[in-house]
Amino acid sequence: MPTESASCSTARQTKQKRKSHSLSIRRTNSSEQERTGLPRDMLEGQDSKLPSSVRSTLLELFGQIEREFENLYIENLELRREIDTLNERLAAEGQAIDGAELSKGQLKTKASHSTSQLSQKLKTTYKASTSKIVSSFKTTTSRAACQLVKEYIGHRDGIWDVSVAKTQPVVLGTASADHTALLWSIETGKCLVKYAGHVGSVNSIKFHPSEQLALTASGDQTAHIWRYAVQLPTPQPVADTSQISGEDEVECSDKDEPDLDGDVSSDCPTIRVPLTSLKSHQGVVIASDWLVGGKQAVTASWDRTANLYDVETSELVHSLTGHDQELTHCCTHPTQRLVVTSSRDTTFRLWDFRDPSIHSVNVFQGHTDTVTSAVFTVGDNVVSGSDDRTVKVWDLKNMRSPIATIRTDSAINRINVCVGQKIIALPHDNRQVRLFDMSGVRLARLPRSSRQVTARSVNICRAQWRRTGPQENGMLLGME
Numbered sequence: 001m002p003t004e005s006a007s008c009s010t011a012r013q014t015k016q017k018r019k020s021h022s023l024s025i026r027r028t029n030s031s032e033q034e035r036t037g038l039p040r041d042m043l044e045g046q047d048s049k050l051p052s053s054v055r056s057t058l059l060e061l062f063g064q065i066e067r068e069f070e071n072l073y074i075e076n077l078e079l080r081r082e083i084d085t086l087n088e089r090l091a092a093e094g095q096a097i098d099g100a101e102l103s104k105g106q107l108k109t110k111a112s113h114s115t116s117q118l119s120q121k122l123k124t125t126y127k128a129s130t131s132k133i134v135s136s137f138k139t140t141t142s143r144a145a146c147q148l149v150k151e152y153i154g155h156r157d158g159i160w161d162v163s164v165a166k167t168q169p170v171v172l173g174t175a176s177a178d179h180t181a182l183l184w185s186i187e188t189g190k191c192l193v194k195y196a197g198h199v200g201s202v203n204s205i206k207f208h209p210s211e212q213l214a215l216t217a218s219g220d221q222t223a224h225i226w227r228y229a230v231q232l233p234t235p236q237p238v239a240d241t242s243q244i245s246g247e248d249e250v251e252c253s254d255k256d257e258p259d260l261d262g263d264v265s266s267d268c269p270t271i272r273v274p275l276t277s278l279k280s281h282q283g284v285v286i287a288s289d290w291l292v293g294g295k296q297a298v299t300a301s302w303d304r305t306a307n308l309y310d311v312e313t314s315e316l317v318h319s320l321t322g323h324d325q326e327l328t329h330c331c332t333h334p335t336q337r338l339v340v341t342s343s344r345d346t347t348f349r350l351w352d353f354r355d356p357s358i359h360s361v362n363v364f365q366g367h368t369d370t371v372t373s374a375v376f377t378v379g380d381n382v383v384s385g386s387d388d389r390t391v392k393v394w395d396l397k398n399m400r401s402p403i404a405t406i407r408t409d410s411a412i413n414r415i416n417v418c419v420g421q422k423i424i425a426l427p428h429d430n431r432q433v434r435l436f437d438m439s440g441v442r443l444a445r446l447p448r449s450s451r452q453v454t455a456r457s458v459n460i461c462r463a464q465w466r467r468t469g470p471q472e473n474g475m476l477l478g479m480e
Contacts, residue, residue, distance in 0.1 A: 146435075146444050152184050154191050161204040161287075161414065165212075169232045173214060175202040181216050182268070185232050192230040194268040198222070204287045209294045213275070217288040221281050223299045224274035225311065278309050280316045289332045291339070291353070298339050300330035306341045308353070318359060320351055329373040329414060340382055342371035348384055350399075364399055366392050373414045381438065383424055385412035391426060393438055404440040 048055060157178035164186075165171045171192060172184040181202045183193040195202075200219030207214055212230075217223045278288075283303035290297050291308075296317065300306045306320040306327060325344040332339050337353040348371045350362045369388035376382055380396040381403075391412055392402035410428035417424055423443065424436045433446040 146446050150186075150189050152189050152191075154182055154184075155180070157201075160202070163205045163207055165207040166209050167207070167212060169230060171230055171232075173205040173207060175205040175216060177201040179218075181205050181214065183214075183228060183230060188233050190233055191268040192232075193228045194270045195224075195226055195228075196270055196272050197224050197226060197274050200284075203285065204289075206289050208290055209292070211294065213294075215288050215290060215297055217285040217299055219284045221279070221283060221285060221301070223278040223285050223288045223297070223309075225276040225278070225297070226271055226274045228271065276311065276314050278307070278314060280307050280309075280319070281305070283326070286327060287329045287331075289330055289339075291332050291337060292335055298330050298332060300327040300341055302326040304343075306330055306339070306351075308339075318353075320349075320361070322349060322361060322363070323347070328370060329375075331373070331375045333376045334378060338376070340374045340376065342374040342384065344370040346371060346386075348374040348382075350382070350396075362399070364394070366394070366402060369411075372412055375415060375417055377417050377422060377438070379422075383415060383417060385415040385426065387411040391415065391424065391436070393424075393440070404438065406436055406440045406442075408434070 155176040161175040198218040281301040308318040323343040339351040342348040367386035374384040391406040393404040435443040
């Protein structure tokens, strides 16, 4: 009987503690709801010396912060569930190992390894989430307003590359899967020259730095150098449109546009024979570029190599090997004998030919998926884009870690850099082109045509940079 009475007394005390704890939780939750449930109108109605626009912006920013931390909280709950699952798995494995009569040291080593992997995963997840929050609230020093100026329609298949001539007359070049490269008048949108010397998809086009020569890379395992001579037509007056877009996308009408089924390039002079054909690859030549001075050219191929050629003799000077998978792009420095190649092996490599007697190579592992392109800027920077949905800006003087990282919601295609304003143009798999500055601040999104079949056209947009100082204008290209 005394034992039974003591047990009943203990049960009553435990029940009372639980009730008290439950009541405390309810009171706490109630007080939190009362604190967080203050109507926004009441907050906005409080006396403040801040202008209403500033207060509204602050409230909006705090709302964004709340949403970000809510996402972090949800991720934290998911990670906790993963931790519980891993603990259960480790416990099960521990029983199995005990049955095998292994030493405690081996058990400790295995548990330590699993814990280390979990710790690294947690660090990576929280680092990425924190980066998203930080990048969301970077101070924007300039904004860009973009306006669609002209479309260039004439290819019969997808367009892989766009380039602008560096010499007079300045023309626009496009490379297409329809086995052709076209040269266009930028002002009028008229096709000036058609190159039809390849028997495969034309994957890239680059202009010689000082002569009227073009370099094209193709799926037929070759790169061609061909000469062009054009006479620009008289530009027609273009009606000025006042509507300019910033972050919001502009839908452009397809009225009064040429029919895509018609061959606009059929009236162009056609070049069918190259001056020089560069043949050494055993796979698709995906990209090519001129080295500074224009006496040498580099090509990148799916055969996992990049080749350096002498333009005058067409001889192979160097075969650049080392990538483990297909190359995706190559680019040369505008003022130095440097080449950067990117690959599906998640790396990009920097090749140094400044010393004629020897060339060095540096490997950079900054991405977790295919590096779709890596390009030089005018200064000492390299910008790399990847299918891992990130773009990273690197300093050539110290490339151990990027100086800026841009995280996006879609894989990155071939990136381009606007030389004058140091603006990075990012074409995405989701058909959007976004503009960022070199520090990773988002500026704008290029307007996009509303037409359904847009893979065969090139858009030119006028970008106006709104700064604290004088305004600057620039032209930007967008493939759709």
